[in-house]
Amino acid sequence: MMKYFRHTLATLAAIGVMAGTGFSPAQAQTLEKIKDSGQMSIGMLVDFPPYGILNEQNQPDGYDADVAKLLAEDMGAELTLVPVTGPNRIPYLLGGRVDLLVASLGITPDRAKRVDYSEPYAAIVVYLYGQTDIDIPDAEAMQGKTIGVARGSTQDVAVTNLAPEGATIQRFPSDAAAVQALLAGQVQAVGVSGTVIHHIEQRAPDRFDKKFVLREQVQSIAFRPGDDELRARVNEFLGRVKENGKLDEVHQKWLDSPLPDVLYDYDKEIPHQ
């Protein structure tokens, strides 16, 4: 199933690009459309805690939802949150089914060919996290160890790139499954984000610790290519909520930690078409 799925994704991506290019001219006025209709729809994940979740009422919630709400309020528009998934979020955007994505989308060169990015609004630090009695100070030390990751995730890419020969990588359908394997002792360490580690420590304190930083990944709001006015408007908004502490407030609420420093002075160039 998973193999079939991954094989298909390549084709799907190609169609997504086709759909996007076919449609982009007509979409250049998204900002105007939002102003005229007084409504905006934002795509977000609902299975990526704490950024995108379903709350007890089964409504979309989380850090991304709160950022989306702030943005809609700022623009004076009525907000519709549209649940999307990892594989379909970019097609949803390019197909015109949502106005923009606040969907924990990390900046990568591949994606930058298909969507435009805002300034980063969140950052995920991915760690190698494992049993306390095993010493893995750096990537080389993964040799002979079994490492679990969620297939196709940022941490999968990082571990795969860093792992020396002799390290075994076990890929799971989700972070949840990888953590399950860690708790069950099937793997000695996993590649996971700081947030997930926070959950694990609540459930199983002192059994595991952070070994080293695999990767620091910033996330951005995504737009259809050419939606430059909307992008400028959102960047202006992000600058303001970083300045006045509102974004930090939301980050404290969902992640129990202040907004990462890297978001205040992100100096790397953001790819743009």
Added chain:
Amino acid sequence: MSPSSNAAAASSRSDDRVAVRMEGVDKWFGDFQALKGIDLEVANGERIVVCGPSGSGKSTLIRCLNRLEAIQQGRIFVDGIELTAGAQNVEVIRREVGMVFQQFNLFPHMTVLENCTLAPMRVRGMSRAQAEQTARGYLERVRIPEQADKYPAQLSGGEQQRVAIARALCMSPKLMLFDEPTSALDPEMVKEVLDTMLDLANEGMTMLCVTHEMGFARRVADRIIFMDRGEIVEVAPPADFFERPESERTRAFLGQISTY
């Protein structure tokens, strides 16, 4: 036997006494020629038995008469209508020609009665009551009226074949074709089927029977046709056919079958 192409013109009924006429009929299965220049005329009410070694084309011959097999050359008339002159004629003819198969070919998912009433209702437009009355009449005549509500699989082979005969008769055919009707039967059941066919013959039905039952042929047939390698080798009344066969091939065939 003087086939005139004038009389055969269009679908006009040329001669009321002629049930079947075949003129120069050729039939190929791919490269294999199954029928070679067949000329034959069968009069109304005539009983014909077709015999010959296996692969001689005898089954193919009768299967051409209701267009179960298409021919490549020649013309065929049934009941004065030219079978080989268009699909419309085929439709008319195949409902006037009844056929009984070696393997009975009853519809296994229908009761005996349903087998017998389907075509009269769908093709002749009879009401169900009318069709069932007709069917019960024919089941009576083939001596199995009590089996009307059973399924074919619950009957013996002989009974199934008698149902198949009744089913064909329900369409009031002008001509009946029998394709080795007793070959698939256990020996003790052959007689009941032949008796039924004999009754039918006595009532004046025009019949063409492909069969190896030489006793039946001797008793019932007006003429016997002997075929070999796609050709009609000999046509003769039973007395001549069995006592004074003209052809060497007929003699060889009779020699083989009478050994047992």
Added chain:
Amino acid sequence: MLRSFGWNEIWFIVTAIQWTLILSAIAFGGGALGGLLIALSRVSRTSVLRHAAQGFIRVFQGTPLLLQLFVIFFGLNAFGIVVQPLTAASIALTLHASAFLGEIWRGCIEAVPKSQSEASWSMGLSYRDRMRYVVLPQAARIGVAPTVGFLVQLLKETSLASIIGFVEITRAGQIISNVTFEPFKVFSLVAALYFVLCWPLTLLARRMERRFALSGRS
């Protein structure tokens, strides 16, 4: 903010059954109709129909359902046609099921002995009557087992509709698994729910086959 796997979460997954059922019903209803047309076209004497049906089957059997869903939902967007998710899923699942049922049923029609058609022909039955009264009823008996087999497969394949936004059982399970970090419990429940849906179908098939077996063995 990690949710525990409680009644609220179980209820979320259980209520997602409605989408699995709705999508399956649409797929099977539409697929049955389309499949019959495809099967009859495949055994038709008209070569244009035969080839058209063959081409249809090649396309929809030869490409993944996921791709078909994706093309209809997102691809038509490229031409300015906005398709609602339920419409897109109905179209894609119907086409998919039509191709597979068409091919399964063609096999069943061809499995009815040719002698049955010869008998129908010699009795003067029209093509329509031959199909309706003689061939299709017998093909239906042969078709029960493979059809139910496909239906069970179809029911599970509706999970692919999550790609265009449906939260049916599998997708509901994924969401709850990712917010509770209890994949084992969550997917045990999901598996149990599929079993509850599929088991009665298998029972039904067995009953139908037994009923058919009583009337008319050949």
